Amino acid sequence: MAEEFDNLLNPEFDEQPLFTTKKRKKLIGLDDLFNDHKKKQDKTKKGKSKAVKTRNVCESDDDDDDANETASKLTEALQNFKKTISEVDEDIGALNDIGREGISSNWGLQVFGTQRSPSPLAVPHLEGCSLLQNSMNNVLDALLDDSSQMGETFLEGLLLNGWLSKLVITRGHLEESIGKWTVNLLLYSSEESLMASACDFWCAIFCNEADAPVVKVEWLPGFVELNRALDSFGFQMHLPKKISSPADPTLDSSNHRGPPTNIRTWIKLANACFQVRRRYLALSKQEAEELIGMLICLFLERKLLGLTGALHDCLLSAIYFFEEKEWSSSCEKVAKSIADRIPRDLNCLRAVDSILGVDTRSKQLRSVVASQFLASFYTELQVTDAKDLLKFLLSNNLKDKNCNFSKIYLCLVLTENWLLFRTETGPLVNELWRSFIHKCSIQISNTNYRPFAQEIRNRASYLLHSTVRG
Template identity: 45%
Template structure:
């Protein structure tokens, strides 16, 4: 019964032979390395058999020729890399606006304890209410300032005595304690803001600092008024080298002072012009990059300080003064670009500053707009001897002069000459030009040309 039937012998499904399962061999890393070295040995053996010893001399000559070509190519490549990485390419803006700091002046504020403000405070026994002890002397007065009680007392009386004003101003300008100078600055800014309110009764201030006081503070900080003699920015090792930490409160105080022009004009037109020049120079110090926002607000406030009649005269004077002060390098572009307001006065000042620097660069005493653009168009930017660093500065200055002013709006000839200059800079400089500033000029000109065609 266990034997198969006849028809089962003919069935292919029944007769199919099932192969026995084989265990897969695990290939280890040693096996792979052995196979690799074996194949490598076979290839070396085949190469050695094919090698012809009689051609040794010709193969050496061929190798020497290849080495010579390779050496020439490497030298050419090295020279191109040197051209691409020249010193002009890594030039940066930045000046040391502050030198060695001086010691702050000695001031005597012994009269402060006997002023009317504190006497009324003592008479009402308010020292226990604020948690301060009048026997602590200067610490008591500083506590009133830090806790805000000094401002409350002043606003209650609508009067700031001269000794209180001088004491807080001295702390703001020269104190080495951050909390004191910050609170003193807030004290003055709050007083100025109260004066700006129309619904507030007249606020009497017995003493208000003038421009000479601000100028003296800058001198103590080590400020250098002659920028042309300054060296390029470098890190200073001495702790006595500026800028002082008080420059932050100095900037805020100038901003607040210019904002009270309608109620209390604190500076003359000439003094306000010098303030704009100082602010521009502070933009050139890399140590003050963290204060760019405060400097921007200060710039806007100072420009807004002038009346319309004063500004028509002062704008030109400020532009010429800035052009004469800044060095003829990337610092002049920084001086132009820091005037970044979009109001009509800021635009006009930026355009005039760029124009004055450009004419000074081109050594023009008096020149028409057409003469300046013709001079720039005649520059052959495709020649290897062309100084592209100067061309780059010319291009940026011309852009700020024309686009931030009103030259392109009412002068079609100037507009067309501007486009010719942009086409020269974008078309005559190929993308393969490896000279310093070549691609910067080409890309900037192409972008400006594209924008002008859209407009």
């Protein structure tokens, strides 16, 4: 015990006392623990990085396998699709034909060709008209100075501000020279202000109030003037000849190709001529029939789409130009004229649709025009009876690869219009019609990609649903 006590008191042990040594070991241990912790973190990060790289490599290999498998499935599906198309159309090239068919089947005709030099009316000397001589003689003498050009300038001023029509209506007399001069401006002037003012002048003369005195007109514009103007505009559907090719806007972009701006005022003048039969005989019955055929042709010119409303108004006035006892025979003649002018493609459907069918006469004309087009399709059948036509259409095998779907589609739409706007249809006709549209809706599959196949199927399904619901 004494020896152990001496050792404790020995100065050599002062450098490493028991309690001090334990305290220092504790401090050093914390540093080591911190360093070890950092090393473990670094090792863990490196391990995770290697694991991610390994997993990415594995997943990349899996993705490549999946991509190859997906590509193989897509290739197989595409081959099956091509095989299906080939079985339906028996020619894989039919898909290309579908595209060409869609382009060539658009409605639209080049109704106007190259514009010709206008042949305006010969106008008597304006300075000799009584309107200039009797109105404000002193002022006019100073203005005119025996010059016809000054007289025309003065009249243009009256025309532009609307005073010319008021003077004529007040006097109750329209002279031939002023009438022809204003019609020339209306049909051939290149100045839109003069052209529009001349149109307003004639509308004011023709459409004067019913209780106002009738203006005595020495000369009236009529079919001759309207027809001559269309000739100068380049209109090329006068004669009953079919034009088989649709309009191609890339054929000629020349400014000399019609229609000109004057076609707008031409339509308005024709409309006024149709409306004034009870006051002025501007058109005969035969001339009115001819003009209706020309109006329907104008609906086929895509450049006139902006004037569709004006054309509809003019056509309605033309339909009611005829007296009740004249209408039935004139309706047949007009329908035949239209069928003779227009080719048997989608243009004939456009022609039928241009007759709105909002009133009794329009419905009748629409039905008869559709009937005339159907008759032109089957001239050998002499189509006059709806039952015979429907029986013939039902005899077509829509599953036959040689079936002409484009013709079936045209006949489907035309027959729809023929029957829809007829005054009376019997139960047998209605039953045959339902049978036909039912056949069209079920005998054409939704995988049939031949031209017009889906158009027939969809339209027939819609008509069948409407018929059953009605």
